[in-house]
Amino acid sequence: MSTIDRRGLAVTGATAESLDHFExxxxELQCYRADPVASVDRAIAAASGFAMAHALRAWLHLLGTEPAGIPVARESHRAAAATAGTLRERGHVEAIGHLIEGRWHQASRVLEDVTVEAPRDALALLAGHQIDFFTGHSRMLRDRIARALPAWDSTMPGYHSILGMHAFGLEETGDYARAEAAGRRGVELEPRDGWSQHAVAHVLEMQNRTSDGIAWMTANPDGWAGDSFFKVHNWWHLALYHFDQGDIDAVLHLFDTEIYGAKSGVVLDMVDAAALLWRLHLRGVDVGDRWKAVADNWAPIATAGTYAFNDLHAVMAFVGAGRRDAAVAVIAAQKQAMARDDDNAMFTRDVGHDACRAVLAFGDGDHATAVNLLRPIRSIAHRFGGSHAQRDVLDLTLIEAAFRSGNTALAAALAAERLDTRPESPLARLFANRAETPRLVA
Known part of the structure; x- marks a missing residue:
């Protein structure tokens, strides 16, 4: 039996009660808030044959890149496969199956086809958009949503989310003015929309409008933070603005409170924590014992070998905490990952393995090796996922390694390059000043 959801799409096995819980x-997922897992579990409890509820549950356990989420997603995948009645639902089942097995690009393509036929499938758009992010596919971050936009308008539930996703895709492809307008409109329609908030934060980061960024993020934190499970990343963006301005006290305060005060074991939160501490480490800031909690939380899952982008941040945490053996273990696990027949083998082989080795070399004081490992991958780093803002840590590591290796010519070239793209950046000016007065950093 099928019924119709709020976007006019047929759903199999739903009741009125279960559909309300699903919606x-x-x-909640479109705003990155509250507890969508609990809500979809209520939908399934009300109608065990509700195919799209099982699909949503699977996506919720896959898109966090948590190794522990894969068995749960398998269970939900089986349930969705047994109940899917429409071509669209079967498309979700196929895409989920691909992602469970690490076939990120095939999952993306199947969802692309789903939304070509059903552009109002908000879940397929969101899941596909997240996969585009995790695979660093900036063009599809934009185009997947652009294709669907004509089927949406402001009277439809979740329209703010469509605008926020389009905004992020526009930002990642350098269309900053349109990105900012779309993101701000998304927040205007739904102030609790963490992704629209995040898209504007990226625009302001890429344009180095740090004062505007601080104003944007501090204007209404009750809107985008609160019960948001995405709030750590948005607080991280605020910290980046302060970092560029050289306000290290503000960065440390944000780390100790909003970013890692709770010492989260959620992978995406640990990525942000490690990335921020590594930036401080590159700048020579003594962060005390802050690395310990981050490294402790990476330890149980660091050698899972399921996503190279996560591997890099685990290695940062271990190097920062002085746990060289743990960092080496991650790099060893990557060798096994590269032998598998999945997309992470490529993520690791193309970028992740050398990035991790470079961070380890930097930690060992072998800055020349770090330079040699980073230079070939910096222009292809999108292949292992993340955003421009996140991958910037590789450029920052390369610049600092060049200075510390005594390669003053390269350091000066890289500093000039950064100042050209970020002329208003205090950090870029700091690099340029160092290059004008060459000196080794111990």
């Missing part, structure tokens, strides 16, 4: 879960 709540989807709305």
């Amino acid at each position: 709540q879960a989807l709305a």
Whole structure:
């Protein structure tokens, strides 16, 4: 039996009660708030044959890149496969199956086809958009949503989310003015929309409008933070603005409170924590014992070998905490990952393995090796995922390694390059000043 959801799409196995719970879960996910897992579990409890509820549950356990989420997603995948009644639902089942097995690009393509046929499938758009982010596919971050936009308008539930995703895709492809306008409109429609908030934060980061960024993020934190499970990343963006301005006290305060005060074991939160501490480490800031909690939380999952982008941040944490053996273990696990027949083998082989080796070399004081490992991968780093803002840590590591290796010519060239793209950046000016007065950093 099928019924119709709030976007006019047929769903199999739903009741009125279960559909209400499903719609709540989807709305929560579109805002990155509250507990969509609990909401979709209520949908399934109300109608065990509700195919799209099982699909949503699977996506929720896959898109966090948590190794522990894969078995749960398998269970939900089986349930969705047994109940899917429409071509669209079967598309979700196929895409989920690909992602469970690490076939990120095939999952992306299947969801692309789903939304070509059903552009109002908000869940397929969101899942596909996240996969585009995790695979560093900036063009599809934009185009997947652009294709669907004509089927949406402001009267439809979740329209703010479509605008926020389009904004992020526009930002990652350098269309900053349109990105900012779309993101701000998304927040205007739904102040609790963490992704639209995040898209504007990226625009302001890429344009180095740090004062505007601080104003944007501090204007209404009750809107985008609160019960958001995405709030750590948005606080991280605020910290980046302060970092560029050289306000290290503000960065440390944000780390100790909003970013890692809770010492989260959530992978995406640990990525942000490690990335921020590594930036401080590159700048020579003594962060005390802050590395310990981050490294402790990476330890149980660091050798899973399921996503190279996560591997890099685990290695940062271990190097920062002085746990060289743990960092070496991650790099050893990557060799096994590269032998598998999945997309992470490519993520690791193309970028992740050398990036991790470079961070380890930097930690060992072998800055020349870090330079040699980073230079070939910096222009292809999108292949292992993340955003421009996140991958910037590789450029920052390369610049600092060049200075510390005594390669003053390269350091000066890299500093000039950064100042050209970020002429208003105090950090870029700091690099340029160092290059004008060459000196080794111990």
